[in-house]
Amino acid sequence: MEYVLEEVKTLLEEEFVDYGYYKTYRYLNQEKGLKIGAYRTYTLMKTHNLLKFQRNKLKKVNRNWVKELVPSVQSEFSFLEFDIKYVYIQGTRSNAQVLTILDVYSRWQLGQYIANSIKSEDVIRLFEQVFETYPMPQQFIVRNDNGSQFEATIVQDYLRQKGVIQEFTKPATPEQNAHIEAYHSIMESAVCQRFDFENLEDFKQTMARWKKFYNFQRIHGGLGYISPRKFLQLIGVKIDPKWEN
Template identity: 55%
Template sequence: MIAQEFIDNHFSKNKVLTLCSIARSSYYYRPSEGKRGRKPYAKAVDKSGQVVDNETVVKYVRQLFDHPFVDYGYYKTYIYLHKKKQLKISKHLVYQLMKSHQLLRSQYVNSSKKSKRNWVKDLLPQVEIAFCYLEFDIKFVWVAGQNRNMQVLTVLDVYSRWNISHYISYSIKYQDVINLFERIFEHMIIPEKMYVRCDNGAQFIAEMVQKYFKGKQVVQEFTKPATPQQNSHIDRVAGAIVSFYHGKRCLSEV
């Protein structure tokens, strides 16, 4: 390279590069060895720089999955370890550890509630008698006096379109769903074959709610995501109830 000869003879680098039309970035560039990109962390490191062994990382993941509403894949688990546990760790290492310890969602059966759900098979429920097929859902009512929303849980008989019962509260938990159906079943005879249909709200997919209906020999069906038409009856009736409360302004002073 002619330019390099002039530079070796103590000519100004800037002048030589300018006269030869060579960019400074090209002249100073030095190729690095190995694969491109940042090297993955071979081990997990805590915020103090101490190496964290793989067994401890796996223990953190198991503790995370012990929470009832956690259904994480490897990437969300990686984010959790990075932000909450403040570990410097690559997502590739997290994946390998979860895979080797049977903690991936496809392998970790207990973490996936979707696999436990009984998805609806018909767009609309097929009913022939009353009180054999119920739908339930939660809607929100704006409370002007409190400047916040109130939740309305409504249970509908699909055959007669009767509003069997509803429960109103600022916060509805899975136990409130169980309590409402417990009051309903106290005043009715459960048919030999009974179905209840709902969406995938956190209160409805809770393990205790699913166990409650199984204990009552009631089949709980879940609508598929982004298909509100599968729960159209309760959506229409619950929407009318919410409109009634809004129109009467009966919750404005609650």
């Protein structure tokens, strides 16, 4: 149901969509091919405060919206994009979620968190690992979409306290998060379409190998057909051995 929930949230984030549960139910069946009933749609939306009368009562969160489609980045680790991708686990017939943080300048994958469900606390935990592992600048920018895990007050407050500027893409504009979307496309082709996973642990082990290959070996057209590791070395960044984990 996590996948259905994200589809509902994505739909309701559209600028002019004011659907109640019944129109949402029809949309899921007709446009997404999801076999979910009207009552189950209602229950799902009510549980997560997504019904029309509930949404009208929610306090709007102030967000720093994206101003430039393509960010102007001049140095490593100064502009990051992060997002969540769903991956099907064949052995358990369920979806896993992968949260990934990507450096736009070098395309270096700074961290990933994998679980059946990712919460706001997991976003903070992954950023804590990034701060502990990498020589991050005093201030940098992160860009993300409007997922509930990212817009949560605790995440916004955490990043603000760390001196991080958080940008939100506008609804239904994946091109504003193009680098992480491109990474997901690469991951889909190189990993998801080539392997069947027995369970979550099997997927995690595969993704650990993938992360190391992506950062240290995979050549990237956007970097002049060299790997992120070689690109960072060319600009004078010393690769710390702990970055391999």
